[in-house]
Amino acid sequence: MxxxxxxxxxxxxxxxxxxxxxxxxxxxxxxxxxxxxxxxxxxxxxxxxxxxxxxxxPRVVGAVKAQADRFLHTCAQVIPYESYVTLAERLNRLAPGDHAKKTAFFSTGVEAVENAVKIARAYTRRRALVSFTGSFHGRTNLALALTGKVKPYRVGVGPFAGDIYKALFPEDDSEAAVAAALASLDRLFKYEIDPAEVAAVIIEPVQGEGGFNAAPPAFMRALRDLCTREGIVFIADEIQCGMGRTGKLFAMEHFGVHADITTLAKSLAGGTPLSAVVGRSEIMDAVIPGGLGSTYAGAPMAIAAAHAVLDIYESEGxxxxxxxxxxxxxxxxxxxxxxxxxxxxxxxxxxxxxxxxxxxxxxxxxxxxxxxxxxxxxxxxxxxxxxxxxxxxxxxxxxxxxxxxxxxxxxxxxxxxxxxxxxx
Incomplete structure (x- = not known):
């Protein structure tokens, strides 16, 4: 068969x-x-x-069934629902960092990445982006430009979005590897792009498609210092490595520093399509009203599933x-x-x-x-x-x-x- x-x-x-x-x-x-x-x-x-x-x-299935009995769709930007707001509040509390946060919901991981970039550009009024070798951020045009792995994703489907630059992801957690990766950023800013024109640096704390490469803590701390010094938005792509996979709810909790924006998807909603962009309130508010969202963003059944997932994390060890x-x-x-x-x-x-x-x-x-x-x-x-x-x-x-x-x-x-x- x-x-x-x-x-x-x-x-x-x-x-x-x-x-x-x-x-x-x-x-x-x-x-x-x-x-x-x-x-x-x-x-x-x-x-x-x-x-x-x-x-x-069973708790995820039950939540989805209960929501399906109430309503399937209104478009949250047309007629919102309480569960959207309460899930945003939960993620704002849970995400690393003591600063005030806001959350927007979408349907897929790549939507979260695209919107995180949009928010960073709106906030900084800058154009350029930096990502890393071996990275994977999705299959849309901008995300493919950010992605640092050619086969099979980037073969024969260019040209890609511009103003994107690749730095070296550390090969391991040795001092030499960290120094080489930081040197690649230094070369980038000397020869290819002025850091004053960079809107965001985006990195997976643990690379997924690239080979399960964990960023060394020393590198993440240096990256955080760099972004703070140069006024660059630091985006952590936790689409695969987030939601408890690394032993903490957010992978960035391992590094002693926090991102300005975090993207989530995959295990956020137990198999239903939901993604999120969580970030500093002042950065998240940079896009004008109507500039964020989509028809299915934060769909009711997926929101209900995500609430159930967080409940499971809280009560089931x-x-x-x-x-x-x-x-x-x-x-x-x-x-x-x-x-x-x-x-x-x-x-x-x-x-x-x-x-x-x-x-x-x-x-x-x-x-x-x-x-x-x-x-x-x-x-x-x-x-x-x-x-x-x-x-x-x-x-x-x-x-x-x-x-x-x-x-x-x-x-x-x-x-x-x-x-x-x-x-x-």
């Missing part, structure tokens, strides 16, 4: 919409997903980090369980590294865990990562790869995965490693 649907998909959907598997979902709950042929998988992909509280959490799972998988990978020479660095922060695959010569080995991924899927475990070379397997399991399911997933991963490395 899946072969039939795969053929129909190929005939009906353009090839640019890439599908990582030929699994067709029929139902899902918690950390498990069942396909249309009745096979059940353990899901360590989580809809690319969307399902931090798992598939179909999700972040604590995620930290326990992080310790478990990192210990597993450290032991596996002793056995399998193809395993390189263990990366990321908290439960945003990535493992690097390398050749005998120490070069990135995307083929081996793909083999492990395929072997795991054949045994019932769904994994994702990432990184500029496609050589990193990333783990985005629900943070509330129970211990028994998690151990079963790691057993499958162990078998997949054995199978993929046979003969190597």
């Amino acid at each position: 899946s072969n039939d649907w795969t053929s129909r998909r190929a005939a009906a959907v353009p090839r640019g919409v890439a599908f990582g598997t030929n699994i067709f979902a029929a139902s899902a709950r918690g950390s498990h997903l069942t396909d249309n042929e009745g096979r059940t998988y353990i899901d360590f992909a989580g809809g690319i980090g969307v399902l931090n509280v798992g598939h179909n959490h 999700v972040i604590g369980q995620g930290e326990r799972l992080s310790a478990t998988i990192r210990a597993f990978l450290a032991e596996a590294k002793k056995k399998f020479s193809c395993i390189g660095r263990i990366k990321g922060l908290g439960s945003m865990v990535g493992v690097e695959f390398v050749s005998p010569a120490g070069e990135p080995d995307g083929a081996m990562a793909g083999k492990v991924q395929a072997e795991a899927r054949a045994r019932g475990l769904i994994l994702l790869t990432c990184g500029v070379h496609g050589n990193i397997i990333r783990f985005l399991y629900p943070l509330n995965t129970d211990d028994a399911t998690f151990q079963e997933g790691l057993s499958i991963l162990s078998a997949a490693l054995e199978a993929a490395t046979q003969g190597n």
Whole structure:
């Protein structure tokens, strides 16, 4: 049956919409997903980090159903609803920083990025933007210009928005790597753009598509100082690394400094489409009335789902369980590294865990990562790869995965490693 649907998909959907598997979902709950042929998988992909509280959490489903019974849509900019305001208030309280904050809602992560840039430009009256190598900020034209990874996102679809400059993201957390990244910013401001013309610097505290690279705290502190000194808006893109994934609700809480604007999406609303831009009140108010919003921005059912997600975080110990799972998988990978020479660095922060695959010569080995991924899927475990070379397997399991399911997933991963490395 899946072969039939795969053929129909190929005939009906353009090839640019890439599908990582030929699994067709029929139902899902918690950390498990069942396909249309009745096979059940353990899901360590989580809809690319969307399902931090798992598939179909009953409190999220209940909130969506209750909202659907009341009303589906009014357009919040035409007829607002109380839940929009109360969710903004909650995020304003929770986001790092003692300053006054305001929040605007949208539907997708890339909308949040585009609007964060719009707000920063309106506030500073400047044009230029700085992003980083290895970054991913979305697939619209401006976001692609910000994105620091060419394949597959930027191939053959330019030209891109201008006035965007790339600096070096630190390769690791060493002093040398931090110094090299800061030197790249210095060169940028000496040779390519006057910092007085830069509206915003945008950075993922932990890069997602780029390879689960965590920014060194020293680099983030230096970046904060730079932005303050030059009057540049500091944007933290927490679309993948936010909402508890790194062991804190906001990834920026790890660094001892805060952003001026934070973008959120993915796990904000438990699988329903919602994104947010949270920022300093004076910056958020820079755009004139009518300049922000869209027809579906802050849709009622997604707002209701987000309230439920925050309730779950407050009462069910999700972040604590995620930290326990992080310790478990990192210990597993450290032991596996002793056995399998193809395993390189263990990366990321908290439960945003990535493992690097390398050749005998120490070069990135995307083929081996793909083999492990395929072997795991054949045994019932769904994994994702990432990184500029496609050589990193990333783990985005629900943070509330129970211990028994998690151990079963790691057993499958162990078998997949054995199978993929046979003969190597």
